[in-house]
Amino acid sequence: MGRKLLTEHINVPGIRNLETYRRQGGYETLKKALAMKPEDIVEEVKKSGLRGRGGAGFPTGMKWSFLAKPEGVPRYLVCNADESEPGTFKDRYMMERLPHLLIEGMAIGSFALGCRTSYIYIRGELMYVFQILQEAIDEAYAAGLLGKNIMGTGWDFDLHVHCGGGAYICGEETALIESLEGKRGNPRIKPPFPAIRGVWDCPTVVNNVESIMAVVPIVRDGGETYASIGIGKSTGTKLISACGHLKKPGVYEIELGVPVEEFIYSDEYCGGIRNDKKLKAVVAGGSSVPVLPAELILKTAAGEPRLMSYESLAEGGFASGTMLGSGGFIVMDEDTSIVKNLWTFTRFYHHESCGQCSPCREGTGWMEKILHKILDGHGTLSDVDLLWDIQSKIEGKTICPLGDAAAWPVASAIRHFRHEFEEYVRNPQAIRTDHHYYRVNNLSPELA
Amino acid sequence: MSEQKEIKFSEDALALVDRIIRRYPEGKQKSALLPVLHIAQAEFGGWLPAPVMDYVASLLRIQPIEVYEVASFYTMFNLKPVGKCVVEVCRTGPCWLMGAEDIVKYMEKKLGIREGETTADGMFTIKTVECLASCGTAPMMQIGETYHENLTLQKVDEILDTCRTTVKEPVSHWRKDKIKG
Numbered sequence: 236m237g238r239k240l241l242t243e244h245i246n247v248p249g250i251r252n253l254e255t256y257r258r259q260g261g262y263e264t265l266k267k268a269l270a271m272k273p274e275d276i277v278e279e280v281k282k283s284g285l286r287g288r289g290g291a292g293f294p295t296g297m298k299w300s301f302l303a304k305p306e307g308v309p310r311y312l313v314c315n316a317d318e319s320e321p322g323t324f325k326d327r328y329m330m331e332r333l334p335h336l337l338i339e340g341m342a343i344g345s346f347a348l349g350c351r352t353s354y355i356y357i358r359g360e361l362m363y364v365f366q367i368l369q370e371a372i373d374e375a376y377a378a379g380l381l382g383k384n385i386m387g388t389g390w391d392f393d394l395h396v397h398c399g400g401g402a403y404i405c406g407e408e409t410a411l412i413e414s415l416e417g418k419r420g421n422p423r424i425k426p427p428f429p430a431i432r433g434v435w436d437c438p439t440v441v442n443n444v445e446s447i448m449a450v451v452p453i454v455r456d457g458g459e460t461y462a463s464i465g466i467g468k469s470t471g472t473k474l475i476s477a478c479g480h481l482k483k484p485g486v487y488e489i490e491l492g493v494p495v496e497e498f499i500y501s502d503e504y505c506g507g508i509r510n511d512k513k514l515k516a517v518v519a520g521g522s523s524v525p526v527l528p529a530e531l532i533l534k535t536a537a538g539e540p541r542l543m544s545y546e547s548l549a550e551g552g553f554a555s556g557t558m559l560g561s562g563g564f565i566v567m568d569e570d571t572s573i574v575k576n577l578w579t580f581t582r583f584y585h586h587e588s589c590g591q592c593s594p595c596r597e598g599t600g601w602m603e604k605i606l607h608k609i610l611d612g613h614g615t616l617s618d619v620d621l622l623w624d625i626q627s628k629i630e631g632k633t634i635c636p637l638g639d640a641a642a643w644p645v646a647s648a649i650r651h652f653r654h655e656f657e658e659y660v661r662n663p664q665a666i667r668t669d670h671h672y673y674r675v676n677n678l679s680p681e682l683a
Numbered sequence: 684m685s686e687q688k689e690i691k692f693s694e695d696a697l698a699l700v701d702r703i704i705r706r707y708p709e710g711k712q713k714s715a716l717l718p719v720l721h722i723a724q725a726e727f728g729g730w731l732p733a734p735v736m737d738y739v740a741s742l743l744r745i746q747p748i749e750v751y752e753v754a755s756f757y758t759m760f761n762l763k764p765v766g767k768c769v770v771e772v773c774r775t776g777p778c779w780l781m782g783a784e785d786i787v788k789y790m791e792k793k794l795g796i797r798e799g800e801t802t803a804d805g806m807f808t809i810k811t812v813e814c815l816a817s818c819g820t821a822p823m824m825q826i827g828e829t830y831h832e833n834l835t836l837q838k839v840d841e842i843l844d845t846c847r848t849t850v851k852e853p854v855s856h857w858r859k860d861k862i863k864g
């Protein structure tokens with residue numbers, strides 16, 4: 236059994252409440268942190284090797300040390316709880332069950348960074364989780380764990396939850412900042428980076444929910460202990476949200492470095508493919524990362540077993556590898572239409588593009604239309620080349636990485652499954668009868 | 684609709700808006716816009732007519748255009764009237780893999796409307812939405828703040844029937860009873 240640093244107490248009845256959380260040692264780490272020097276906390280986070288769990292994997296300690304500290308200017312820690320990347324549902328799972336772990340992490344992080352007020356930005360659709368967090372925050376205020384003179388240390392700190400309005404782009408950190416200011420979620424041009432000019436033009440750190448929660452065991456046990464778990468530069472544990480055609484979809488806390496094959500097939504994790512079908516493909520880190528066929532997700536091109544780590548999943552670059560991303564692990568069985576799955580992703584990116592950059596705004600729409608045409612049985616072989624061309628003209632040419640995120644799934648699907656696109660073009664009749672339509676259960680034959 | 688009535692939040696809602704504004708620094712009250720729009724939708728029948736947006740602008744001391752441009756950007760705000768229950772069905776990849784398309788088609792057939800439309804009795808609107816962070820319990824849909832997961836067609840039947848018999852007022856994301864206190 237892998238060690239559990241974040242989910243150890245998740246099944247304790249009542250753990251959502253302060254009293255139970257404290258009985259499991261909750262807020263002891265905050266107490267410890269408040270007796271430390273802030274810079275020593277940052278040092279522990281650096282030593283831990285923790286990498287941002289929101290998708291980009293940037294070292295958290297380093298990000299914290301970049302925060303500008305001009306005299307007399309407030310600075311902010313903002314928790315990114317926008318969780319909208321298709322395939323990703325770990326932050327929701329954690330916040331719903333362990334709101335106090337997030338609050339404790341926010342308090343420790345804010346103390347380390349010298350923030351007097353911090354915010355949790357949660358996507359508006361998760362309104363019930365917003366209420367859970369608000370209730371937990373109210374409890375913490377009442378117990379003197381937030382507010383004035385926390386735990387008698389003389390430190391004052393306010394924490395607030397802020398809800399969004401439904402927009403994937405607000406997960407991008409500068410769009411999130413705009414949204415927190417009450418504006419449209421249009422990403423900002425960088426530099427300046429948020430560490431210099433973030434929310435209300437003040438220095439700001441934006442961190443994912445899981446990154447902030449991981450700070451608690453790091454400060455509790457020490458950065459080195461955390462770094463001793465995992466493999467190479469992929470230290471610690473990671474929450475993987477597994478979905479699609481699995482026997483046991485769900486959120487799993489793994490020690491980084493577990494073999495992909497073990498993760499998919501062992502009973503400790505996903506238990507194998509539903510109905511004992513064959514594995515066809517996996518999108519390993521949320522919809523934005525390249526899709527890989529079964530043989531390349533289980534083993535690298537060099538024939539090594541692929542591991543659940545930042546480095547191993549990226550092995551082979553985009554030619555034969557992918558990314559760990561947000562940990563949204565989407566599994567497709569042998570009956571899945573890669574083309575149709577891709578179309579739902581492309582429709583998603585088109586819908587979510589903020590519209591500031593032409594390649595993203597127009598390109599995502601064109602890709603969606605062409606894929607729809609192919610799925611409708613009216614595609615031509617040159618459409619596949621056109622798709623390739625369009626994605627290559629979006630990647631790297633936009634203000635924010637949503638453009639890349641829209642391009643990579645298309646590029647990888649064509650790279651690894653070109654034959655399937657061509658099949659749709661050559662044999663449009665087969666589309667009507669094949670498997671690209673999923674039924675929920677057998678009660679709906681008339682809809683098939 | 685309420686156009687004839689004076690547009691004004693309830694006392695509870697006004698007190699809540701006040702508390703929310705105080706979460707942001709002095710002079711940054713515009714930051715309260717998204718939460719306040721959610722409250723407005725809860726107070727005024729599930730959607731945001733222009734006079735309601737103007738009222739929100741006056742509450743936050745910003746220009747009406749600053750409210751319109753935001754309300755039209757975010758998918759949770761309805762700029763047209765909707766049914767009492769807006770059934771938001773997730774349609775993105777992971778849910779599609781588990782039969783989301785079937786859920787939408789079944790509901791369209793059952794309610795006799797297409798996605799985006801509202802039933803003649805004003806009870807239901809079907810809206811397809813993108814990933815709601817519930818992909819491991821797909822297919823799924825949301826009504827108000829409630830997530831309905833691991834859907835089957837029987838479950839859809841039950842949920843819609845329950846709505847029909849119990850829902851009297853429009854259901855909003857920000858629950859009305861959470862505006863008090």
Ligand SMILES: Cc1cc2nc3c(=O)[nH]c(=O)nc-3n(C[C@H](O)[C@H](O)[C@H](O)COP(=O)(O)O)c2cc1C
Pocket residue numbers: 286287288289290291292293295298315316317318319320403404405406407408409441442443444446447635636637640
């Ligand atoms: C289009 C887009 C969507 C994103 N969505 C999220 C998200 O929902 N949650 C998140 O934590 N990070 C998201 N990110 C990454 C953030 O920009 C940022 O890197 C992250 O919040 C930093 O936190 P971390 O260093 O702790 O990972 C997104 C990035 C992009 C480009």
Ligand code: SF4
Pocket residue numbers: 404421422587588589590591592593595596633634635636637638
């Ligand atoms: S890449 Fe797309 S989402 Fe990002 S800023 Fe440009 S248009 Fe907006």
Ligand code: FES
Pocket residue numbers: 321322323773774775776777778779813814815816817818821823
């Ligand atoms: S794809 Fe439907 S909840 Fe994520």
